Amino acid sequence: MPRINDYIPIVGEDTIEELKILGEKLKGKVIQHINSTAVGGGVAEILNRMVPLMNELGVDTRWDLIKGGEKFFNITKKFHNALHGVPIEITDDEFDFFCQVENENARAINFYGDIIFIHDPQPIGLVARKTDLGKKWLWRCHIDVSQPVESVWQFLKKFVEMYDIAVFSVPAFAKQLSVRQVLISPSIDPLSDKNKELPEEIIGSVFEKYKIERNKPTITQISRYDFLKDPVGVIDAFKMVRRYVNCQLILAGNTATDDPEHDKVLNAAKERAAEDPDIHLLVIDPLHNDIEINALQRGSDIILQKSLREGFGLTVSEALWKKKPVIAGAVGGISLQITHKYSGILTHTVEGTAYWLKQLLNSPEYTKRLGLNGHEHIKQNFLLTRHLREYFLMFLSLYHNDDIVHF
Amino acid sequence: MPNPFHFYTRLNLTELLGRKATNLAELLEGLKTVPGSSIYYHTHRFLQQHHFLSPEPPNDFAYWVSNILQEEKLGEQLAAVDIIQFKKIRDLRDKFISIIEGYLKKNPVMREAPGEAEFHFMKSVTFIIPTQYTANNLAEFLQAIKKISILSMYFHIFEARLRLEKGDNDFSNWLEDELKENELAKVISNLDPYTQTLESLRQKIIYLMEKRLNAQNK
Numbered sequence: 001m002p003r004i005n006d007y008i009p010i011v012g013e014d015t016i017e018e019l020k021i022l023g024e025k026l027k028g029k030v031i032q033h034i035n036s037t038a039v040g041g042g043v044a045e046i047l048n049r050m051v052p053l054m055n056e057l058g059v060d061t062r063w064d065l066i067k068g069g070e071k072f073f074n075i076t077k078k079f080h081n082a083l084h085g086v087p088i089e090i091t092d093d094e095f096d097f098f099c100q101v102e103n104e105n106a107r108a109i110n111f112y113g114d115i116i117f118i119h120d121p122q123p124i125g126l127v128a129r130k131t132d133l134g135k136k137w138l139w140r141c142h143i144d145v146s147q148p149v150e151s152v153w154q155f156l157k158k159f160v161e162m163y164d165i166a167v168f169s170v171p172a173f174a175k176q177l178s179v180r181q182v183l184i185s186p187s188i189d190p191l192s193d194k195n196k197e198l199p200e201e202i203i204g205s206v207f208e209k210y211k212i213e214r215n216k217p218t219i220t221q222i223s224r225y226d227f228l229k230d231p232v233g234v235i236d237a238f239k240m241v242r243r244y245v246n247c248q249l250i251l252a253g254n255t256a257t258d259d260p261e262h263d264k265v266l267n268a269a270k271e272r273a274a275e276d277p278d279i280h281l282l283v284i285d286p287l288h289n290d291i292e293i294n295a296l297q298r299g300s301d302i303i304l305q306k307s308l309r310e311g312f313g314l315t316v317s318e319a320l321w322k323k324k325p326v327i328a329g330a331v332g333g334i335s336l337q338i339t340h341k342y343s344g345i346l347t348h349t350v351e352g353t354a355y356w357l358k359q360l361l362n363s364p365e366y367t368k369r370l371g372l373n374g375h376e377h378i379k380q381n382f383l384l385t386r387h388l389r390e391y392f393l394m395f396l397s398l399y400h401n402d403d404i405v406h407f
Numbered sequence: 408m409p410n411p412f413h414f415y416t417r418l419n420l421t422e423l424l425g426r427k428a429t430n431l432a433e434l435l436e437g438l439k440t441v442p443g444s445s446i447y448y449h450t451h452r453f454l455q456q457h458h459f460l461s462p463e464p465p466n467d468f469a470y471w472v473s474n475i476l477q478e479e480k481l482g483e484q485l486a487a488v489d490i491i492q493f494k495k496i497r498d499l500r501d502k503f504i505s506i507i508e509g510y511l512k513k514n515p516v517m518r519e520a521p522g523e524a525e526f527h528f529m530k531s532v533t534f535i536i537p538t539q540y541t542a543n544n545l546a547e548f549l550q551a552i553k554k555i556s557i558l559s560m561y562f563h564i565f566e567a568r569l570r571l572e573k574g575d576n577d578f579s580n581w582l583e584d585e586l587k588e589n590e591l592a593k594v595i596s597n598l599d600p601y602t603q604t605l606e607s608l609r610q611k612i613i614y615l616m617e618k619r620l621n622a623q624n625k
Contacts, residue, residue, distance in 0.1 A: 014556040018418060021536055146523065171527035174423035181423040183529060393420040397532055403444040404570070405534045 002191040004056050010190050011385045019385065022392040023057030025407060029395065031061040032113025036076070036122035038065055039286055041224070041259075042186060042314055043119050043142055049189045049384060050391075059392070062113070066105040066123045071097065074260050076122045079156070082149035083121070084228055084309035090152060099125060111135065115395055118163075127162045136398045139163040142186070142311045144332040146172045164398055169312045170333045182394050185336060187387035188317045188378070193290035195321055198298055206295035210250075212280055217247040217361055220300040222293055222318075224253040225265035225283075228309045230329070233350045235272045235279060237306070240354035242278065245361050252282040252296055254289050297322050302360055302367070306353055307331055317382045320344065320374030325367045327356050337382065343374040409585035412548060412577075414540040414555050417562040420532040421448070427525040430517040431476065434468065435507045437528050443496040444530035447570050450490055450499065454565065454601070466490075468503060471526045476518045481510045491599050494574050533566065545586060545623075549616045552578075552609065560605045576600075578612065591619050 008016050031054065035043050047063055054061035068076070075094045082088045102125030111129060115136045118126060120143065130137050139160055145153065145168075157177070160166050165180045174181050188195055207214055219238060223229040231251050238249040251269060266283065273279040284292050297303060303319035303326045310332030317337055319326045328334045330346035338344035345356045360367045396405070424441060428434040438446070449467035465473075465486035473482025484506050493499040511517075520526070540555055542548035552560075563577040573580060575596050583592035594615055600608050 014558075018416070018536070022418070168423060171423060171529065172523055172525070174425045174427075174527060176425045181425055183421040183423050389418060390420060393418055393532070393534055396534065397420055403442065403530065403532050405532070407534065407536050 001052050002189075004053055006191055007383075007385055010379070011383060015385050015389075019057055019388055019392070021407075022389065022396065023054075023059050026059045026392060026395055029059065029114045030112060031059060031115050031117055031395065032111065033061070033063040033117045033119065034066060034109070034123050034126060035063075035119035036066055036068065036073075038063075042311065045194075046186055046387070047119075049192060050388065053384070053388060054391075057388070057392075059395075064109060066101075066109070066126070068101050068105075068122065070260065072101045073122075077260055079121045079152055080143060081228070082152040083143050083145045083156075085144075085147040085149065086228075086309075088149060088152075095155060102126065102128070115398065121156055124156060124159045127159055130162055137163045138165050138167060138394070138398075140167045140184075141173065142169065144170070144173060144309050144311055145175070146170075146332075165394065167394070170336060182390075182397075184387065184390045184394065185333060185382065186312050186314055187382050187384045188314055188321060189384045190321060194294050195318055196294070198291070198294055202291065203295040203299045206292050207299055209292075210280060210282055212250060213248065214299065216278075217245065217302075218250060218300045219247060219302045219304060219357060220250040220252065220296055221304040221306065222252050222297060222315050223305065223307070224259060225251075225262050225269065226259065227261070227265055227268075228307060229253075230306045230308050231265065231269040232272045233308075233353070234304055234306050235269060237304075237350045237353040237357060238279065239276075240351070241357045241361070244358060247301075247361065248278040248280065250280045250282065250296055250300065252280075252284055252293065254284045254286050293318075294322075297324060300324060302327060302357060304353065304357075305329065305334065306347070306350075307334065310334055313337065314382075316344070317378050320371065320378045323368075323371040323375045325360055325370040326374065327353055327360070337378070338374070339377070342370075343377045344370055409543065412542045412551075412581045412585070414538045414542075414551055414559055415535050415562055416538050416556055416559040417566055418534045418536065418558070420534070422530050422532060424528040424530060426528045428528070429520045429525050431472070431478070431481075431507060431511060432517060434471070434526055435504065435511070437526070438468075438500060438504050438507070441528050442530055443500070444532070445528050446496050446500045446503075448529055448531045450488075451565060454561075467526075471520075475520050475524045475526070478510075478514075478518065481507070481514075484510070490569070490601050493569065495572055496569060499569070533570065535562065535566075545582075545588065545616060545620055548578075549613065549620065552612060552616070557605050560609055564600045564605070564608065588619065591615060 033047055037044050051061050051063050075098050078088050078090055106126050106129050111133055117138045119140045127137050161178050163179055165182055167182045167184050168174055169185050221234050269281055297319055303324045305313055305316050305328040307313055307329045312333035316326050316328050316334055326344040327347060328338060330348055338346055340346040347353045347356055426437055428437050452467055469482050469486035472478050472485055488502055538559055540551040542551050567573050567577040568575060579592040579596040582588040595612055598611060
């Protein structure tokens with residue numbers, strides 16, 4: 001696991017020095033993160049990197065999980081989709097069952113932190129304990145809630161307004177709320193297995209393992225099998241392009257323990273691919289996930305992230321960090337990561353995606369420049385060190401009321 | 408003995424106010440009621456995020472009016488607000504309000520922002536942190552200014568003047584009050600930080616100080 005000073009060659013000494021000063025200011029406070037899964041998905045990934053670094057910077061930080069069975073996670077998956085605007089009805093029984101599981105967890109968990117940092121809707125109801133425990137409570141929303149199903153948002157809003165601060169990734173996710181709202185984008189770790197430099201032999205061996213050619217232009221989308229990532233639309237766009245350019249497509253994802261829709265979406269993609277030998281649908285074993293994803297991105301010519309809805313879409317930052325040109329849906333946080341035609345391409349339709357794929361495959365110089373600009377943008381704004389700094393500032397802001405704080 | 412100059416830096420946390428505008432009337436209403444920290448944020452955000460670019464992009468209000476509402480004439484007027492002329496956020500706020508009110512009187516038909524392109528009001532919470540650098544005289548100041556971070560430059564040039572409403576940048580204030588270097592203070596004060604990158608501003612200040620030190624040593 002990288003140490004904080006390992007980031008100096010990437011972000012500079014000043015940035016790390018600032019983090020150390022902020023860590024010093026937070027000495028004595030215990031931060032307790034709580035979410036629903038330790039593996040798979042963006043939240044677990046960020047916490048796995050961030051918790052050790054916060055501790056190294058002198059901030060006592062720990063991480064707990066809530067418990068919930070299949071029925072509970074099916075309901076929270078429905079919440080997730082409804083918050084993304086998918087028209088879904090949730091019954092009173094399902095709301096009641098959700099509250100029941102929240103109460104069981106609220107009784108079972110030891111809330112030892114000074115700052116309780118809750119991630120996403122699954123554990124949102126734990127805040128009911130604020131009335132008897134006090135402490136500072138933060139709710140981190142990693143989801144695009146700009147156009148939610150209103151009944152589900154109203155149900156969750158009652159909990160959100162009990163927190164001290166709600167944290168959103170994108171300005172458009174902000175709501176009219178009675179509590180403070182902070183804007184913090186997520187980040188990638190440039191030293192993680194998923195993002196670090198890889199020798200050519202490893203990239204080659206991963207392509208060989210999955211029997212994918214290296215001498216053919218390769219288009220890749222990395223994301224778990226989820227309708228909101230539109231894998232079927234990606235296959236349709238690819239087929240439009242392949243009529244004119246000899247190329248191949250990789251769709252690669254793993255499965256998160258809290259995602260019951262995985263198999264359904266994978267089967268829909270398989271059906272649309274219709275055993276086309278140039279379409280590779282990979283389900284990556286979580287044990288080898290990070291290095292293999294890294295290798296697949298580095299070995300590709302163009303990366304797609306054709307999301308229909310997106311909490312943030314960090315796979316875009318991962319690809320840009322590797323200087324790869326990215327074509328992505330203009331949704332959620334993707335528009336913060338890509339400035340259209342400058343650091344990547346933003347599209348809205350299958351046809352638009354196909355059009356830009358053809359353009360980029362035929363314009364290698366422009367394609368290269370997009371990747372380089374994207375890399376610089378990610379370096380300035382989407383690395384883990386910026387994310388750590390903003391979390392520390394937010395923790396400190398819980399203890400200061402003014403807009404200007406002198407230390 | 409003059410009081411030493413302590414170099415500080417500043418780190419910002421962005422707060423969402425949960426308030427948005429979809430047309431000019433809503434933008435105007437927001438401008439009248441949001442906290443001063445929000446006016447500061449939207450007139451300085453691009454400077455912070457793109458401090459390596461020159462010419463720098465305009466303030467958020469001008470950008471949104473020009474690029475989203477496509478009201479290019481008004482956008483140009485808002486971009487042309489000469490921020491360096493304002494010593495108080497309140498006066499800067501009034502300037503934006505008067506420009507938009509004047510425009511709406513002549514052009515009452517308003518355009519609506521397309522979906523997901525609304526203007527979202529935000530504000531900065533600023534944390535001011537001491538750095539390891541201090542200076543007791545001009546020579547020490549020159550050495551320090553070569554080493555401080557861009558954020559520290561940013562704090563003493565922009566934030567101190569308008570956000571903390573000290574009237575002038577910290578460097579000029581100290582040079583004048585403590586070292587009695589009134590001429591040098593004035594020249595630095597007259598450099599417009601809004602039309603150049605911070606790095607080029609740093610280089611100009613270094614040049615001016617070296618020139619002054621050479622003159623003193625003759």
